Amino acid sequence: MIIKQNRGRQWLDWQRRMVTVAQVIGAGACVWLLVALFFGEMGLPRYLAMRGHAAQLDREILALRQENGGLRGEITRLQHDPAKIEQLARERLGYVRKGETVYQLSPESAKERLLPEGR
Structure with missing residues (x-):
């Protein structure tokens, strides 16, 4: 009977270790995905x-x-x-149409703009 209880306990310990390993792997994968999400190409x-x-x-x-x-x-x-x-x-x-008179205004020359009006 003691042997069967030992095997059952060993089996539970092994299952707990596997669950812990799976949790660590899952957490690592989540961290890797988050890093890739924010810093990836x-x-x-x-x-x-x-x-x-x-x-x-x-x-x-x-x-x-x-x-x-x-x-x-x-x-x-x-x-x-x-x-x-x-x-x-x-x-x-x-x-222009026939009979229209066209007036063209030319811009002042530079000299005329610089000279005062009285000269």
Whole structure:
């Protein structure tokens, strides 16, 4: 009977040791995962930086889409609106209608700006 009790006690001691070893291995694995999470190449800081960069790119895409829409509207106006075409011809190409008088103002020369009015 004493031998059977000894074996049972040895078995329990062995099981307890294995459970302790498993706990130590599990704790080590948890520590390793936490270290990898915070200090690894693809860790949490990198993830947060990439997330911020993605949000910035989304904002840029939205701004470009809005600008694109405005440019498409301007293209449509240039193709179909005679008033817009005339405005651009006058501003950029200097076109005038028959019978109009054009006055061109030239900037003052540097000497005229430096001289006092009385001279």
